[in-house]
Amino acid sequence: MAASVSLKLMIDEKTNRVVAAEAEKDFVDILFSFLTFPMGTIIRLTSHEQLKIPVTIGCMNNLYRSIQNSLLNWHTELCKTMVLNPRNPCAIYCSKLKINIDDSGSEMNYACSRQGCRYLSKYQNVSCVCSKGVTTKEMKSDDSGSSVESCRYGGAFLQKGSIMFLITEDLQIRPASPHILAQLLSGFGLSETSGIREMPVEVSKEQVL
Structure with missing residues (x-):
């Protein structure tokens, strides 16, 4: 449901x-989460084909589409992915929302495939800095041992009450x-x-x- x-x-x-x-607070937390979204995420979500009334944000939609269709000489394909699908730094908080519209997967980290390497990347299938592995193993941000207050208390941005x-x-x-x-x-x-x-x-x- x-x-x-x-x-x-x-x-x-x-x-x-x-x-x-x-x-x-559940609904107000959702409204507050909008302020954590990178511009690329906002453009992608509000111009989605499934929306009855797609939103135009000045010329930014044109900029986003030009990158989508770009044949420019990107340093790597990952660079293009990072621009089109930027990470939300507050993703672990947004994951606690009753309705989280950010589908960028920003709450995930990716561990190196080499046993013993502890490097984590925000993006998948990236050559690790150890130069002997690739970031393939999915890990949620709180799986890496980080302490996040919102997880501890079960809320997002506002106190429970x-x-x-x-x-x-x-x-x-x-x-x-x-x-x-x-x-x-x-x-x-x-x-x-x-x-x-x-x-x-x-x-x-x-x-x-």
Whole structure:
């Protein structure tokens, strides 16, 4: 069953406009993860053919496609792969998300095939610095013995807890409280919540994209 996260939309019944969404940390963590993505990952994900409405980011999509179709004299084929499929330095944190849209495999390291060599590479099938092996063995980042707080506590970027968040239509995020909600409604010319209808929704991976 595909993963999803729950939101509660707050809709101004008079204008039929969403004024905010109320969400738990799972969804807010997903939004925060966007800031960890390299530009190459963002372009690749948002221009995917499966998306109903592909996104164009200025001329960067053209730059990405020109590299995809490039016959330039790359130093190695790996150099081209590194540019088109860059690593996310926060991948081990993103792997804890309920919906992780980064499919770059950035949480993986690759160990040398030579017994006794302890070198790790971020990319597979690379000649090892020991000059006697190739990086072929897959290892998750936390398999290499690294200590990552998010793994220890089971979360991603935000602390675990029952706190709720208010998310505005322009992606401002604040802890939910009656005071913050009143401020938000005031910005829409609303003085109370009586004209606000709540609508629960489930957000899937495609909708996150």
